[in-house]
Amino acid sequence: MSLVTDNNHSEEVKIMRKLHGNLVLEESGFFSKITQKDSQLNKNAAESYYSNWKDAGRLEDNEKDVEQRRYEAQNMTNSFYDLVTDFYEYGWGQSFHFAKLYKGDSFRENINRHEAYLALKLGLKKGMRVLDTGCGVGGPLREVVKASNGAHVTGLNNNAYQIQRCEAYSKKYGLSEYTSFVKGDFTKMPIADQTFDAVFSVEATVHAPRLEQVYGEIFRVLKPGGRFACYEWCTTDMYDESDMSMKKVVHAIEKGNSISKLYTISECLQALKSVGFNVIESEDMGVVDDATNPWYNSLKAPDKGLRGFLRSPSGRAYTNTLLTFLDKFKLVPPGVLATSQLLNGAADNLVAGGEMGIFTPMFFFLVEKPMDA
Incomplete structure (x- = not known):
């Protein structure tokens, strides 16, 4: 069931369908999708995104730029996902x-476990009403439905293309009864107070202009006693913003992933407390131990298989070389090659941030809304 307020005749949905072409609801090949995009609209999306980073090389004094990106965050991130969603599905699948x-475990096994862990920590059961804040194309959402044996999960997303992909996948996998989707800004949710028993988010709330804004909305739509579990992107205690080599890496992560400004772990926890949450537990799950490999191996030394190759340095170079050729002969719309280059730079700096120990994409926390809230 869809809760999208825009119908298929709305102006926004019509533009989305024109931009992405006739394969919006299909699982067609990557190159089929990108070559059929509308050239002018894809160019517009690229220009809209990059306009927020025109002064990105000036690291020593960029607070004005940060505030501008915060102001434009919703439009910026919407343009970003219009550009990158097909790339992400090409290299990562649906999560x-x-x-x-x-x-000893495959990439897919690790991904599924990471998602199911949220259902476990939230104590989800059949019939509970749950919100996925920033649901992408719904990979984690569908895994949580299955891990909870039938909790109903609503996906909230501000990108019309991804919402359409969510609906198509739910229908394909027979999960429409357990899923619904809302198109909207997660800092101004079109959802009534105290609607959900639980909320989760997987590496998505980082796109908010300020974490307090999205955490405050999550607090509002949760029932008293409800819990919120999240994997957040943060800088670690090892990050020193006065170190220009570190700052360059973090800034490149922000630019390559539509993040106005990364919070530190301590700032993240303070943001949760400031809106009223009680912190039950928190942990940087990116820390490596004897049983695990570094999280950034997903980009540096991934599993065997096609998607593993496509995420690897060699696979990314292969894709970029092919797109360079296609771009030269105008066989792909303007902005496609630049998007490939943006994501390659982001991948390199994510690895660098992980190796330096200054960044984590999986600061986990579990928080609770007080019963008397």
């Missing part, structure tokens, strides 16, 4: 996130 990589 656009990292995971704790246990030795």
